[in-house]
Amino acid sequence: MGLSPVSQYLLMFISILSLTGRVTKAQTAPVIFYPFGSVAGDTVNIAVEDENSTRIDLWRPFVFFGRTYNKTYVNSNGHLTFNQSSSEFYVKYFPINGSEDIIAPLWTDVDVSMNGIISYQQYSNGSVLTQATQDINQYFPYLSFTATWVLVATWDRVEYFYHSGTETSFQVVLISGGNLSFILMNYGDCAVAYNAVQAGYDTVNSTAHFVIPGSINGSFIPNLMYSSNVNVPGRWAFRVDSRSDQNNLQENIIGVQMRVTSFSDLTESENIETVLEKLQQELVKSGLPGSVKLKFRRIQKTRP
Template sequence: MNCMTLKLIPLALAVASGLIVSASEGAAAILRTGFDSATLGANDDGSSMAVDIGFETNFFGRTNNQLYVNNNGNVTFESALNTFTPFDLTATGRQIIAPFFADVDTRNYGSSVTYGRGAVGGYDAFGVNWSDVGFFGGTEGRATNSFQLVLIDRSATGLGNFDIEFNYGNIGWEAGTFSGGDSNGLGGDSARAGFSNGTGEAGTYYEIAGSAVNGAFVDGSVTALASSSNIGEPGRYLFSARNGAVGTAEITAPVPIPAAGWLLIAGLGGLAAMRRRNTRH
């Protein structure tokens, strides 16, 4: 009996008690509203049918106007994907965009996966919301994750141009039990985040630093997805696809300055302004 078959057997017993992490109220502060006209029913390892994006994307030279929403934290273009243990995005033969590729189970916790068209800043967009989703092997009251993928039409700058946005609320787990995670969803073959066009050619794939590293993406880590960024906006990663190429410059979000530090900076700024005024003639 293989792992996939075993996963389809309902859990007969609750896992041993451990750390209880509740879904974070207002966890979706960084997540954009909307993109919820369709719902992927509660499931484990399921996918949508092919869904219209609403605009054309040029993804490393591959043109797409449809995609599959996969429960396990990713979208694919050629066919649905039910793989639950994340594979190396830098060596895959699949076209995939994955804000959080791990073993998502939405049959408990009040979880939901919704998707649909919308707009960002006046531009057409398509988004997927993984809201308070649990992990396979978890039980009610265990950690949940909230994250989002948004594709934004930028065809005004060139046919097929678009942006990829990863948005993160709370990230409380990183792996299901069939991926080696413990009863709290930690350890094992932990989540990966990034994308690939499936050719294996240099420059056509990318993983966010911390992918497959135990604990790296979880809240409280110095590299937690909900507090890191490549654009200086904690909880948000943005990648621009222009003429088929996708930019991957990564800039760590600035370390927050304590209140006392801001007071010092403000004081120094005031002194500098006074000096400028006093030296004018």
Template sequence: MTFSPTAESLLYPYGIDQGDTKNPKSDDGTSPEISISVPFTFYGKGYRSLYVNNNGVVSFGVNVSQYTPDPFPLDGGCPFVAPYWGDVDNRWGGDIFWRQTQDPAVLSRCSADINEYFPGIPFTAIWAFIATWDRVAYFGTASKKVNTFQAVLITNGDIAFIELNYADIQWTTGRASGGDAKTGLGGTPAQAGFDSGDKINYYNIPSSRTPDVLNIGGTTNVGKPGRWVFQVDEFVAPVTTESIDCLL
């Protein structure tokens, strides 16, 4: 399929027609190691490869098959970005797409976003990586509930950002994580945020691993419900808590 965003949509375009690669249909699966053309700096370390893991994680250095999320910081030291870490099983529905891009139109949109949210940092993107979980089901599903969300990594070769975008979140938990097969709720709900692996630089999006993560599409740290943005080459605290949840 191809996704063309409307004016209201926060997701960047994705799909085969956009030149994306698609992960295999697999429980707890992952992409192969993906070499990236521009190093991505994540808290002082430059990475030249990454993995897109079916369970809602983009990781550096090692793939991630764990399906029940732990809170950040993790003990294992694996650096990763988690738009929605939960027990995805796309054998029962949905696809995971990814691509790296230097397309001028995409980079122009990336630059505009970052300059809007971080006006004190003149920024021109030279590379982006877009990973999208499109209408993915959960392990043990006995329903038609699916989730759509996205992680976008953006850099100018020095300064680096991540965007986490949420289009439609209908479930929080797979059955193996204690969730109800008919509702996709209960048990240990999904985790969202990022972890640099150093036990110092990490962030748990509020409501992670609670039932309220179902409503993550209504939360933000940049004034746009459904989007969280972080500078990740060095730690920059999110915007004040007044903008965390636009539903309050």
């Protein structure tokens, strides 16, 4: 049955509203993201699967666990390398014990020829440095830090290889101030990953490494926008410069007091592992290397 002119007009009006809504949503960046894209003046990667960035000469040296770098590569498959570009789409799980430092906000098989862009930008002055200074001093208040250089790399609405409709947005921010270095990993809407995936960082010989809990499970990836180690949903922050407490680490025993709802909660191994994981996240936030392993030597019940 044909539609009246009025009905046709209403359908056209509704379609236009729907299209406008989709465009607006796609162009809205997550609040926690640093500026990116054409508005920020980013350099944009070529939209070819497994295509890597050209060499990026850093305006300031970046210290990563004792090694100083003057260049980096923003690789299409969700990770940064320093010595050479990488088209590696098959995820090697940390610790790799390899010869390359890797920063992986979301290492997986990305196909930007399907959708999305990868872009990056360096800053040595302006509001981005002010934002970075404020963020680092909030997360590491004992340092009195001032940012002098920032690199922002963003994967905006990219899709996983061979899986359409999997738009995923994430970002890594490298921040330097003299001999102090930090990285932020920011997550927006993320789709379930059907390919191998991992988020975190690794170092030469894996002397320091960290994997965001749950990130090797593809079904967990949408939860990244709610997870954090600094109480900011969707953001993970790490100090990654060279520090004496990260070199020649030896086994140490520390005493920790904590309150649990029931002492019997700690008698089951799976509950102990959960407590240790949460405790390690808090300690990493305060500067403990992610490679340090925690274990209970003794559990003692005391009166409150």
